[in-house]
Amino acid sequence: MTYCLAINVNDGLVLCSDSRTNAGTDNVSVYSKMHTFIWPGQRFFVLLSAGNLATTQAVVKKLNNDIPAGLAPNLLTVNSMQEAADYLGVVSTQVQKLHTSRDTATTSFEATFVFGGQIAGQAPEMFMVYPQGNYIHESREHPFLQIGEIKYGKPILDRVVKRDVSLERAARCALVSMNSTIRSNVTVGPPVELLIYERDSLGEGRRIYFSEDDPYARQLSERWNEGLMKALQDLPPFPWETETKTAEDDGRVLNFPSNA
Amino acid sequence: MTYCLAINVNDGLVLCSDSRTNAGTDNVSVYSKMHTFIWPGQRFFVLLSAGNLATTQAVVKKLNNDIPAGLAPNLLTVNSMQEAADYLGVVSTQVQKLHTSRDTATTSFEATFVFGGQIAGQAPEMFMVYPQGNYIHESREHPFLQIGEIKYGKPILDRVVKRDVSLERAARCALVSMNSTIRSNVTVGPPVELLIYERDSLGEGRRIYFSEDDPYARQLSERWNEGLMKALQDLPPFPWETETKTAEDDGRVLNFPSNA
Secondary structure (H helix, E strand, O other): OOEEEEEEEOOEEEEEEOOEEEOOOOOEEEOOOEEEEEEOOOEEEEEEEEEOHHHHHHHHHHHHHOOOOOOOOOOOOOOOHHHHHHHHHHHHHHHHHHHHHOOOOOOOOOEEEEEEEEEOOOOOEEEEEOOOOOEEEOOOOOOEEEEEOOOOOHHHHHHHOOOOOOHHHHHHHHHHHHHHHHHHOOOOOOOEEEEEEEOOOOOOOEEEEEOOOOHHHHHHHHHHHHHHHHHHHOOOOOHHHHOOOOOOOOOOOOOOOOOO | OOEEEEEEEOOEEEEEEOOEEEOOOOOEEEOOOEEEEEEOOOEEEEEEEEEOHHHHHHHHHHHHHOOOOOOOOOOOOOOOHHHHHHHHHHHHHHHHHHHHHOOOOOOOOOEEEEEEEEEOOOOOEEEEEOOOOOEEEOOOOOOEEEEEOOOOOHHHHHHHOOOOOOHHHHHHHHHHHHHHHHHHOOOOOOOEEEEEEEOOOOOOOEEEEEOOOOHHHHHHHHHHHHHHHHHHHOOOOOHHHHOOOOOOOOOOOOOOOOOO
16 A cells, blocks of 8 residues: 655645555565656656556656657646646556556556646646546645545644645644554555655755654654644543532433533 | 444443435435443443444344343343344344345445443443454454544544543544544534443443534534644754754755655
8 A cells, every 4th residue: 555645835845655565465565656857947746656566667767768758748848737747647547558458367557646846937736647547636725635545644634734834834744644644554654755845946855764763753753642642631621520520410411512 | 434433441431423324425314323222230232333224223123122022142131242242243144134135236235333331240342243243352452443434533543542541531532533534524424422431330321412513522623623733833843944054955955864
């Protein structure tokens, strides 16, 4: 399994991916699921991938090779992020069709991508590209995209991530979302890769690699646990916890507005 | 869809369920998924259900009817929680087989249950009863069980719930887990039912019904949001946020222990 997420805030993009791949539970490996394509000052693209690893690798290879081969469109000729997403969708379905045509079983060659970036003079954007090659844009109300094992890490994003969150806070939120997923599902695992791209920087961004025993990642996880315990302590008590018990309070709820 | 969870702590049991059922997205209803069977001073049982609603209702009806019908085993004759879980598993598979035998399509009649309770003189226990009629006990390291749409609400339970957590704190934790699930997945919805059973009380427990606009539930959700924002604020800053930037700090990560 996989968990990747991307957040698009006013200040830029945050991208985060785990590195665990498996072909059966007894064949677990580590592969990066974050691929960058950068022309400093001109264009910055990053690809997060989930699904068939051979498909993903073939797609990345073709994105890289189409440029020197002079095939158009390619990542240097596309005029917008949407054209780039469209191109990625075409490449992905071509690869899947090729692999399917050689298949002797009923293998799934599907891969899903989050594709984000910025072209000089345009706004940063990101898309989720489905195995069918079509894609969706993130929304203003919901400025994040997730692929893979998305459910464990979604509540924190739903509650916290808005466009006006700072880049660093969005990055910490992404790490918490990833950390929760790793704790709850063994098929998602470290190392974790994080990329923080400042809007209009058109550079490499800050790319950070958190190994399993990384001290910052451990500190973040511990501090988050402490924060959750604190948040839990601060929740409003039930009415009977603050009331003086009376003879009538025999275990049923008294004076409780919503008691049924 | 459904989300139900149960927590077994030293002080007793906490059970929580949503009430949304659907037969297709255009056929959404409200049904309680929490069923109690109580003989004060003698035995207390509670059943949470997920899956086919007709199966669930037929199972509950049979559990109730087997007693006056004098059929054994029944909830009054079983000598342990495990015998009760076994009996429930038999009833569930009988109902499913009956409904399947009449099926003209390929309908799924499956239902999954969390079954908890206490028999006088014994410890409170809880089980997850699968559609196949077999079951598992919760574990000491993992004193909670979930059925239905379990992933969104699992991280908070993984991080917080231990045997020594107080009954009220476990109950608030259950409500947070439910609230996160409701926020992230529209197929899980209010009203929410909560049952807090104090160990050895062998009574009805505190059963609370939270409607959609319940003031306590709303306050809990708001306070939890505030707590999460605070927890996020308290996370350790990235190294570059606290360092004085130097001329060399051109966007790449400097002095970062795990930079790759």
